[in-house]
Amino acid sequence: MKDRAxxxxxxxxxxAKLFGVCLRVLNxxxxxxxxxxxxxxxxxxxxxxxxxxxxSPISWLVAIARNHSIDRIRARKLPSxxxxxxxxxxxxxxxxxxxxxxxxxNERIYTCLExxxxxxxAAVRGAYLDGESYAELASRHSVPLNTMRTWLRRSLMKLxxxxxx
Amino acid sequence: xxxxxxxxxxMDRDDILAAEYVVGVLPAEERWTASARIERDAAFAxxxxxxxxxxxxxxxxxxxxxxxxxxxxxIDNRLFASSTASPARDSAxxxxxxxxLAFWRGLxxxxxxxxxxxxxxxxxxxxxxxxAAQPLFASLAAEGSDVRFLAAYHPSTGExxxxxxxxxxxxxxxxxxxxxxxxxxxxxxxxxxxxPATRLAVSASNRAKIAAGAVLAISVEPPGGSPxxxxxxxxxxxxxxxxx
Numbered sequence: 299m300k301d302r303a304x305x306x307x308x309x310x311x312x313x314a315k316l317f318g319v320c321l322r323v324l325n326x327x328x329x330x331x332x333x334x335x336x337x338x339x340x341x342x343x344x345x346x347x348x349x350x351x352x353x354s355p356i357s358w359l360v361a362i363a364r365n366h367s368i369d370r371i372r373a374r375k376l377p378s379x380x381x382x383x384x385x386x387x388x389x390x391x392x393x394x395x396x397x398x399x400x401x402x403x404n405e406r407i408y409t410c411l412e413x414x415x416x417x418x419x420a421a422v423r424g425a426y427l428d429g430e431s432y433a434e435l436a437s438r439h440s441v442p443l444n445t446m447r448t449w450l451r452r453s454l455m456k457l458x459x460x461x462x463x
Numbered sequence: 464x465x466x467x468x469x470x471x472x473x474m475d476r477d478d479i480l481a482a483e484y485v486v487g488v489l490p491a492e493e494r495w496t497a498s499a500r501i502e503r504d505a506a507f508a509x510x511x512x513x514x515x516x517x518x519x520x521x522x523x524x525x526x527x528x529x530x531x532x533x534x535x536x537x538i539d540n541r542l543f544a545s546s547t548a549s550p551a552r553d554s555a556x557x558x559x560x561x562x563x564l565a566f567w568r569g570l571x572x573x574x575x576x577x578x579x580x581x582x583x584x585x586x587x588x589x590x591x592x593x594x595a596a597q598p599l600f601a602s603l604a605a606e607g608s609d610v611r612f613l614a615a616y617h618p619s620t621g622e623x624x625x626x627x628x629x630x631x632x633x634x635x636x637x638x639x640x641x642x643x644x645x646x647x648x649x650x651x652x653x654x655x656x657x658x659p660a661t662r663l664a665v666s667a668s669n670r671a672k673i674a675a676g677a678v679l680a681i682s683v684e685p686p687g688g689s690p691x692x693x694x695x696x697x698x699x700x701x702x703x704x705x706x707x
Binding site for chain 2 (some may be wrong): 305315339342351361364365368372373405408425430433435450455
């Protein structure tokens with residue numbers, strides 16, 4: 299009963315945020331609702347894992363929702379069809395920069411992203427927020443897949459260097 | 464897909480893989496492999512967690528969207544439908560979170576925000592005092608009842624702020640608040656005035672009994688409160704006070 303009440307409180311406080319995560323990544327309301335259910339089942343059953351994470355509670359919950367949604371979208375787009383699907387997605391998504399700025403946060407990650415070339419920073423943000431794969435990013439930025447991978451890895455290395463500075 | 468081994472001396476292969484996993488760009492098969500490794504390789508899981516921490520601020524870019532109303536019922540159904548077997552085991556394994564002080568303290572920002580919204584900011588107007596006078600919070604709810612309150616007890620003022628989230632006592636009925644300390648009989652804290660956010664002054668004798676772990680409960684009573692000094696109507700919500 300005690301745990302149940304805590305769970306209810308947690309749901310009330312966080313379900314809108316986590317549904318927002320699922321919806322953004324999956325871009326489909328009914329699939330996002332299914333994902334949200336699975337996410338809260340995971341949270342209930344894997345709650346002990348929180349103890350070993352350095353994430354804040356809300357970030358830990360967002361990470362579960364994000365990773366679960368990305369798992370789902372990868373399962374939906376099998377590797378062979380991934381690129382085809384990416385071609386169709388094209389470029390209609392809202393600018394990730396706007397979202398980041400809207401957050402009004404001044405955490406280090408923002409400063410460090412600004413040190414990257416603009417399009418590479420956009421690729422990292424887009425991948426993170428929308429759950430885009432290498433294939434989708436390659437298509438959106440009109441570069442070959444391996445080039446995209448090289449780009450992103452270099453960007454991650456630069457980021458790390460900056461984040462640890 | 465060919466792996467490009469262009470990582471420098473500053474980032475080893477696992478570090479790059481962890482970063483790629485966290486950013487979410489890996490193709491399906493590589494992602495499954497990485498997921499499986501997180502489950503069984505604690506060192507790798509720590510590297511992944513480090514990247515999650517770096518990127519976590521970007522999560523503010525996710526706009527909240529109210530979840531479909533049916534979702535919560537479906538979740539409850541999956542977790543709690545059969546009162547035997549697996550849910551009990553699950554709840555045992557999740558004790559780490561539900562009893563984790565750090566978790567609830569970390570969620571305090573969200574809790575305070577929620578309280579402020581529900582209470583029109585009257586509930587927490589006084590600044591949070593020094594450690595000795597930390598407020599205690601309780602979420603009051605019960606199975607099979609739609610009555611939900613959030614309560615905040617402020618030792619510094621000796622008041623309990625109550626914020627109603629849902630529930631109506633019905634015609635000619637009131638909600639009464641009770642304090643249950645240990646095995647003792649519930650003692651009345653008074654009738655809860657109608658309205659979304661209210662305060663009750665706590666008597667000196669009750670103040671002495673309030674501590675983390677004590678339970679607040681709400682029963683349905685005739686106008687003016689229980690005539691007997693004991694709860695006469697059904698208990699529609701209860702929750703224990705937590706020091707978050």
